[in-house]
Amino acid sequence: MKEGMSMNRVSWKGKSLMTVLALLLVITGCSGEVQKEGSTAEEGGIDRESPVLTNPKDFKFDPPVTVSTGIRWSAQGENEFKEGETIQDNFHTRWMSDSMGINLTFDFVVPNLEDYQTKLRLMMAGNQKLPDVFTTKVEMANDLISAGKVQPLNDYIDQYLSDNLKAIYEKYPEVLYPVTRDGQIYGLPNMFAMDEGTVMWVREDWLNALGLEAPTTIDEMTEVLRAFTEDDPDGNGKDDTLGLAVSLKEGPYNWMSSADGLVGAFGNHMPSKYIWEYWNPDESGQLVYNGIQPGIKDFLAQMRDWMSNGYVDPEAGIKDAAKAGEIAASGEAGIIFGPPWMDGYPLGGVEGFKAYPLPAGPGGQQARAEKSMVRDYLVFNKDFNNVDAMMGYINKIYAASFGEEDPYFDEALRNGWMEGYDYVLHEGNVYRGNFDEHGIPSDKWPNPADANVTYDLTLPFMNGIIPFQSDSAFQKFLSDPDADPDNMAEISVSKAKPRMLEAGIVRVSQNDNVIVNYFNGPPTKTMVSKGELLIKLMTESYLKIIYGDEPVDYFDTFVEEWKKNGGDQMTEEVNEWYENVKQ
Structure with missing residues (x-):
């Protein structure tokens, strides 16, 4: 595997979590001082025998404990909850209370991340009591730790967290770096499923109409883009098609309508709209910022050629990912790059698209970006004294993914989050949709008025997701749609349509060809002060080259500007961190 493309960011294999924690003491000793603000629950310990330890499978607190939180949430559709239920009072909050003796209260509910962060910062500035337990992005977690507002969790992790979840942290210790001092x-990571890697979606019906094969190289892709643009692939006699739909507004890598599968054909570096990604080692072992590496110049030259020939959406530089996706969904573009789930959105109404592997570049290389493994972190107020209760709850949520062998596995979660909400039991069988087709009486449907409605769970803290757990499920359910799922990840995949399952298999087949970010620490000083400026410089320079406003060699001018405007200093800071963590 090529340098910079390994998925093992920093290896701690063979070490127990406590050994990793001891090593982190050395690694993070210079990460910044933590202000001490009164005593913490960990310093005082838990002054009762915890049922989480005495009865892990069926623990219940008596008397009940109350836990406050604050969340960001907004309705995503008409079927979020059953009538009379809300985000504050629903089947899951009642399950927490009835099953575990944990009464959840909400200090605030806001609709988006910006409002959520503003609310927390105002509470911090006014020295108001923060919720007992809440999630936060890395930047704010860093501020909370430095201000002494949240408590360390090492003893709780050691004593209360399940062995299976500890093993995940041992396997991916880098997820803990940003919240370690x-x-x-000081926090537990909410992790992604890592099932969103980019594939190449191509209009197979257009290929067939023109007598073409799906492109396997950049050279072949150039010819396919030309044909899709010039040879009337939809056969309507009009000049109304183009080759590639892509969003370049914020750089090549995006959540969909992305160009990362094209960047990866020219090298093992990936530009991002976030300054803290991507960084990976050069030949000397030093971390380098991906957006200024020579392979990016080759990518820009190729995009410039395609743009000048009219093969690419001319508005790619001003369209976000959703708008770019509309070009493919409308039948105007024949190729778009993005995750397997694009089968449903935005390509759900276009049957002709099929997922293919990424094209290889001049040197035979194929690669995609691998997103960060962590969504956010769960942190605990410094004065919160019921951390064991939350650890027990977290164990149960993750046990639903680990399966019945986990000591915390709750039989009530074997088939889903709640019968009558996300599944129905009927005559000994489990059904998750199309209830009328299976002869199930309407009074057993989650929504008696609609046989296809189910209610998904909005978890208030941890999502219970285990990275890469769903990989084997794509082939399992494509081979046998009626197979029984063994865990929550498989339950999710079992609902996918065949085209998405096929796309998932394509994605898994290229899991070794990924570009990962080796920088997992908190933002450095220069990232905070100059990161936004440097990202703007990068994005604007890329677009000038792609649209022909500047020559390809302008890339070299951009690189020099990037370095002298804070890039070199930032690189020093990143490598100071990296020297402390690498082995």
Whole structure:
């Protein structure tokens, strides 16, 4: 595997979590001081025998404990909850209370991340009581830790967290780096499923109409783009098609309508709209910022050629990912890059699209970006004294993914989150949709008025997701749609349509060809002060080259500007961090 493309960011294999914690004490000793603000629950310990330890499978707190939180949430459709239920009072909050003796209260509910962060910062500035437990992005977690507002969790992790979840942290220790100070861990990571890697979606019906094969190289792709643009692939006699739909507004890598599968054909570096990604090692072992590497110049030259020939949506530089996706969904573009789930959105109404592997570049290389493994972190107020209760709850949520062998596995979660909400039991069988077709009486449907409605769970804290757990499920359910799922990840995949399952298999087949970010620490000083400026410089320079406003060699001018305007200093800071963590 080529340098910079390994998925093992920093290896701690063979070490127990406590050994990793001891090593983190050395690694993070210079990460910044933590202000001490009164005593913490960990310093005082839990002054009762915890049922989480005495009865892990069926623990219940008596008397009940109350836990406050604040969340960001907004309705995503008409079927979020059953009539009379809300985000504050629903089947899951009642399950927490009835099953575990944990009464959840909400200090605030806001609709988006910006409002959520503003609310927390105002509470911090006014020295108001923060919720007992809440999630936060890395930047704010860093501020909360430095201000002494949240408590260290090492002892709780050691004593209360399930062995299976500890094993995940041992396997991916880098997920803990951003919330570790002086060897103390201040947050638990909410991780992604890592099932969104980019594939190449191509109009197979257009290929067939023109007698073409799906492109396997950049050279072949050039010819396919030309044909899709010039040879009337939809056969309507009009000049109304183009080759590639892509969003370049914020750089090549995006959540969909992305160009990362094209960047990866020219090298093992990936530009991002976030300054803290992507960084990976050069030949000397030093971390380098991906957006200024020579392979990016080759990518820009190729995009410039395609743009000048009219093969690419001319508005790619001003369209976000959703708008770019509309070009493919409308039948105007024949190729778009993005995750397997694009089968449903935005390509759900276009049957002709099929997922293919990424095209290889001049040197035979294929690669995609691998997103960060962590969504956000769960942190605990420094004065919160019921951390064991939350650890027990977290164990149960993750046990639903680990399966019945986990000591915390709750039989009530075997088939889903709640019968009558996300599944129905009927005559000994489990059904998750199309209830009328299976002869199930309407009074057993989650929504008696609609046989296809189910209610998904909005988890208030941890999502219970285990990275890469769903990989084998794509082939399992494509081979046998009626197979029984063994865990929550498989339950999710079992609902996918065949085209998405096929796309998932394509994605899994290229899991070794990924570009990962080796920088997992908190933002450095220069990232905070100059990161936004440097990202703007990069994005604008790329677009000038792609649209022909500047020559390809302008890339070299951009690189020099990037370095002298804070890039070199930032690189020093990143490598100071990296020297402390690498082995």
